Amino acid sequence: xxxxxxQPGENLFGIAQAYGTTVEDIVxxxxxxxxTRLVEGQTIVIPIIGRxxxxxxxxxxxxxxxxxxxxxxxxxxxxxxxxxxxxxVGLRLYIPEPPKPVKEVNAYxxxxxxxxxxxxxxxxxxxxxxxxxxxxxxxEIARDGTLRNPPLEQxxxxxxxxxxxxxMTVTNLEEGAFSDEVGAIIxxxxxxQDVLLNxxxxxxxxxxxxxxxxxxxxxxxxxxxxxxxxxxxxxxRIHAEGLLISTALAPKTxxxxxxxWYEAHDYRAHGEIVDFVVIMTYEWGYSAGPPMAVSPIGPVxxxxxxxxxxxxxxxxMMGQNLYGYDWTLPFVPGGEYARALSPQxxxxxxxxxxxxxxxxxEDQAPHFNYxxxxxxxxxxxxxxxxxxxxxxxxxxxxxLRGISYWKLGxxxxxxxxxxxxxxxxxxx
Numbered sequence: 173x174x175x176x177x178x179q180p181g182e183n184l185f186g187i188a189q190a191y192g193t194t195v196e197d198i199v200x201x202x203x204x205x206x207x208t209r210l211v212e213g214q215t216i217v218i219p220i221i222g223r224x225x226x227x228x229x230x231x232x233x234x235x236x237x238x239x240x241x242x243x244x245x246x247x248x249x250x251x252x253x254x255x256x257x258x259x260x261v262g263l264r265l266y267i268p269e270p271p272k273p274v275k276e277v278n279a280y281x282x283x284x285x286x287x288x289x290x291x292x293x294x295x296x297x298x299x300x301x302x303x304x305x306x307x308x309x310x311x312e313i314a315r316d317g318t319l320r321n322p323p324l325e326q327x328x329x330x331x332x333x334x335x336x337x338x339x340m341t342v343t344n345l346e347e348g349a350f351s352d353e354v355g356a357i358i359x360x361x362x363x364x365q366d367v368l369l370n371x372x373x374x375x376x377x378x379x380x381x382x383x384x385x386x387x388x389x390x391x392x393x394x395x396x397x398x399x400x401x402x403x404x405x406x407x408x409r410i411h412a413e414g415l416l417i418s419t420a421l422a423p424k425t426x427x428x429x430x431x432x433w434y435e436a437h438d439y440r441a442h443g444e445i446v447d448f449v450v451i452m453t454y455e456w457g458y459s460a461g462p463p464m465a466v467s468p469i470g471p472v473x474x475x476x477x478x479x480x481x482x483x484x485x486x487x488x489m490m491g492q493n494l495y496g497y498d499w500t501l502p503f504v505p506g507g508e509y510a511r512a513l514s515p516q517x518x519x520x521x522x523x524x525x526x527x528x529x530x531x532x533x534e535d536q537a538p539h540f541n542y543x544x545x546x547x548x549x550x551x552x553x554x555x556x557x558x559x560x561x562x563x564x565x566x567x568x569x570x571x572l573r574g575i576s577y578w579k580l581g582x583x584x585x586x587x588x589x590x591x592x593x594x595x596x597x598x599x600x
Contacts, residue, residue, distance in 0.1 A: 173589055173590060173594075174217070174220060174222075175215055175217055176218055177213065177215050184210070191224060192224075197219050201217060201219040202586060202589075203585045206523070213530060214522070214556075215557040215558055217589040219589065222268045224264050225240070225265045227260065227265065228261065229261055232259065233253075236265065246268070272594060273595060274595070274597075276304040276305070276574030277302055277574050277575055277591060277597050278304060278306075278339060278450065279307065279579065280307045280579040281307065281308055281309065282308075282310075283322055283325075291581065293325070295580045296580055299588060300333070300336045302588050302597055305383060306327060306330070306337075307338075307339035307340075307385060308339075308340075308341065309343075310343040311340060311343065312346065313344050313358055313368060315354060315357055317364035318367065319371050324379065328380060338379065338381045338383075339382070340385060342386050349390075350390035351390070352391055352432070355391040355436075356391075372410075381415065382415060382416060383416040384415055386403065387420035388436075389433060391432075391436035392432075393432075396435060396438055399438070400441040400442075403445045403446060407445050416448075417447055418448045419449050419450070420450045421442060421450070421451050421452065422437050423454075425475055427482070442483070446487075450489045450576040451476065451479055452578070453490055453491045454472075454492060455467075456468055459497060459512065460510075463503060463510070464535075464553060465532065465535040465537035465553050466493045466496060467559075467563070468535035468537060469559075469563070472490070473566060485572050488572045489573050491575075492563055492578070493555065493577075493578055494577050494580070495514055495554070496515065496552060496553050496555060497511065497512055497552070497554075498510055498512075498513055498550055499550060499552075513582075514584060515555050516582075516584065521542070521552065522540050536559050536563075538555070540552050557586040557590060561590060561594075568594070574595075574598075
């Protein structure tokens with residue numbers, strides 16, 4: 173696989189010729205709706221095995237081989253050139269694929285309302301070949317320890333057909349918001365915990381879940397140790413059933429980080445108790461906040477490097493958004509919320525408004541500005557193949573367990589192409 177950024181004047185025919193593929197293959201892989209109308213700055217994934225590199229001034233065979241993690245003698249042999257030959261600038265070299273690390277991939281899927289729309293079923297079907305886990309969101313804990321179940325409909329069947337395990341996501345959501353009160357009631361009452369765990373295990377057996385995933389958020393700081401104790405109890409029960417247990421954690425950079433989303437999440441304890449964690453490394457840019465990248469690479473790295481001081485890398489799944497936001501400018505705190513949109517929708521919006529897509533290399537994220545029909549200026553931050561590849565490179569550098577996506581339903585075909593190009597996905 174290779175990422176290509178559209179330059180002014182380029183067309184798919186010329187791009188296909190440069191990479192030795194076809195227009196049809198590029199269009200199909202990237203789900204390009206109007207092949208003759210490309211956006212300057214748009215990224216596409218070229219569906220080839222390996223990649224090509226054009227020699228730049230100062231390059232040597234050894235430096236190129238180092239850059240791509242292969243042996244320079246192999247690079248010379250593949251391209252049928254002498255190992256000590258001078259490389260002319262502009263020479264096209266073929267870079268074979270390096271070995272792919274085995275990683276786990278999770279994706280949450282959130283039905284809205286009491287039924288699952290066909291679009292969401294279709295999104296799950298497209299993604300599931302690339303998933304270790306499919307996680308319907310969510311089972312909500314009631315105050316009596318029972319659960320309010322999400323509509324599952326075809327999700328269990330889709331997971332089976334794609335050889336993905338089902339992750340049972342259990343939350344303290346109440347009326348659409350995470351409830352510290354629900355958390356306090358359950359975490360401080362042994363009898364209610366028994367009801368909850370009995371209900372969870374019964375449902376896991378009925379549906380066929382492989383992992384029980386606790387996503388308890390906005391907990392009271394004083395319930396930190398109560399949450400740890402509950403997880404110890406839950407782990408004993410869940411492991412006895414031959415199931416995995418995991419948790420979702422807010423993105424912290426130190427153990428004593430203040431704030432209601434952070435204080436009750438004890439990274440070290442979770443790393444000791446559960447089989448793995450999902451760290452929610454996104455939402456720096458969020459719907460009610462000022463315009464910025466949703467998951468800028470610097471803060472993401474900072475969170476993950478802190479996590480590695482508290483738990484082993486093979487227990488950490490990096491969280492990743494599958495969406496961006498469209499803010500109306502100027503941003504007014506407490507004013508209009510930003511609109512969520514898919515990466516595909518962001519590209520179409522840039523095309524509609526005839527603006528180029530820019531890329532912030534510090535945050536490793538694409539963005540653009542445009543004016544709507546009423547003359548209001550907007551700022552859009554989203555994800556593209558470059559920003560996702562930056563996260564994959566970080567995942568491999570830190571040797572994490574894998575990646576977890578929030579959430580399916582927003583089209584982003586390049587992401588799944590890059591999963592194929594970067595990893596062997598573990599199936600359970």
